[in-house]
Amino acid sequence: MKRRKFIKKTAGATVAFSIVPSYVLGKNHVPPSDTLYVASIGVGGRGAGIVRGLSSNKNVKFVALCDVDDKLAEGSYKMHPKTKKYKDFRKLYDNHINEIDAFTVGTPDHTHAVIALPFMRAKKHAYVEKPLTHNIYEARLMANVAKETGIVTQMGNQGSSSDGIREAQEWIDSGVIGTIEKVDCWTNRPVWPQGLKNINEGEPVPSHLDWDLWLGPAQNRPYHSAYLPFKWRGWWDFGTGGLGDMGCHIMETPFRTLGLGYPHEAEASCTTVWAGDFVEANYNKACPPSSIVRLKFDTEKHGQVNLNWYDGGIMPDLPDELKDGEFIGNWSGGSVFYGTKGMLVTDCYSGNPRLLPSSTMNYFKKPEPSLPRIKNGLNGHIDNWVEACLSGIKTSSPFEYAGPLTESVLMGNLAIKAFQYKVLKDGKKPTDWAPFDYPGRRKLLWDGEAMKVTNYEKANEWVTRDYRKGWEVK
Structure with missing residues (x-):
């Protein structure tokens, strides 16, 4: 109550x-x-x-x-x-x-x-x-x-509280671009150092910081300024990389408008960082500087939808319908929806849908608004929560929705980790020739309801984490 x-x-x-x-x-x-x-x-x-x-x-x-x-x-x-x-x-x-x-x-x-x-x-x-x-x-x-x-x-x-995402859904529901077959999503993240080599040394802990509390469930290690502030996003023990940072913003629009649910397949390829000739700068600890992730979803209305994610300066193919000097998305990122009848472009955060080619917008009659708007749009997101707490209205991104959205984003990170994962061979050092067992690029098959990767057991370790004693999540 x-x-x-x-x-x-x-x-x-x-x-x-x-x-x-x-x-x-x-x-x-x-x-x-x-x-x-x-x-x-x-x-x-x-x-x-x-x-x-x-x-x-x-x-x-x-x-x-x-x-x-x-x-x-x-x-x-x-x-x-x-x-x-x-x-x-x-x-x-x-x-x-x-x-x-x-x-x-x-x-x-x-x-x-x-x-x-x-x-x-x-x-x-x-x-x-x-x-x-x-x-x-x-x-x-x-x-x-x-x-x-x-x-x-x-x-x-x-x-999720923006007018633009609701407008995009109304356009897609009207059938203006037909059945959606593919969505390309991209971001400019990371905008912090990422792909650094493993850190083994420590630095004095600043007097204003409680390092043990900051670590929380992560395993104990010395403090280092390479971790924070903000730079923690690039380390798997603390952050979730560019995809974790921006996926819940940019993938939000296709997730909501297409009713995506859990992906059934994930695959990734990532940048390799080299510290020397044939010597990798890191393995398993840091998020890569850039990555491409390919997710596949089964949907009720559109059938299979392929969603492709690009970050770290890697961009999707520019549509032929894009005029010279025109852009897709905004500074932080965006999405391109490919339908059987046309294309739709949206911005990060605000949605702001538009059709391609842009000349289409000269005669396109927008559908009448049918979805309720949130007061003040994306700027009213936190007020939407306050009002819901006091009067019982529905929020824009309740955990019943935000949880599955987050799971889909983090499924992409499982594919990235599977691509990155390497094991030292026979106790050799990383500087030895061909020192790692390389599992190679692989597709992860995902049973969303069972919360399990069905074809690569190692990846199931990353569905959760190794919690520090006293910080377990149950």
Whole structure:
């Protein structure tokens, strides 16, 4: 039951009269029944954007803020100087779980699930940044717990609230480009160092950082500035690479408009980084500088859809219908939908659909809007969650939807890891001639319902992870 309904249903006469109407106290007063009490974990970097977005909503009151890095969190802390501050989310939980209605998680990928699940099981509404989780097992678990508890959830893929993605769906549903056979998606990520050699040495831990808490479920290792801030995205133990960073934004449009569900096949090829002649710079630890991923989906309306992903400066083929000087997507990326009757191009985040060739737009009559819009579009994504917590409307990206979307994105990473994976031969050193067993490029066959790769057992180890003792996710 949402907070507003609970108060209305359970308040006696005395309590009812104690909630003074807002016009009596002044126009800026928000009564308790319309206030969402929130704790935010991970409030530096992207998390600071979450705090800023919530701070502009008059219906939100912060109970506590938490971050392992005092320096990175400084901006959020200054915005709310009187709010309780923590480094350890577990202490925040112990002290405030009965005072909050909802929580947000804006930490690195590898700690999303371990932080969110205790709060979710306590039936606190959840806003978690994209990708929803670090691995497929966690995404399935988060979606299941959200369903079991009935809480309001939202993943931080803001484009899911945009007008453009709804417009793209209306166009596709109208049949303007026919049956979709292929979608090419691309991004300019990584925009951080990626493909670095393994790090074995350490550096002094900065005084403002709790390194052990930052590691969370990842296995212990020395601190190094190559990991953070932001650069953690390029290391498999912490991040999910360019695909994990942007897939939930860019693949969002085909996933939603075509009803993709789980892929049944995944294949990848990636850049190899060399540290010397015939000596690879890394193996198994770091995400590659660039990759191509090919996913295949079975859909009810379009049959098999092939979705191809490109990152690290690699681009899909430019359509012949594209004029000289015209672009597909925007700076961050985009998609091209290939149908039996034509092509449609969308941008990252906003959707912003348009047909190719562009001259088609001169006489194309857009379908009448049939899908409900979100107030303020993608800029209203976090407010959409707040309103849902208070009044029970449906969010744009609830975990029942965001979980499968994240799983599809991370399935691409399984294919990348399968391409990268190498084993040292007979105890030889990486500098020896042909030192690795190369499994080679392979297609992974995926049983989505069973959450299992059926043709390469090693890949099933990457469906979950090896959790550090005391940080297990169950």
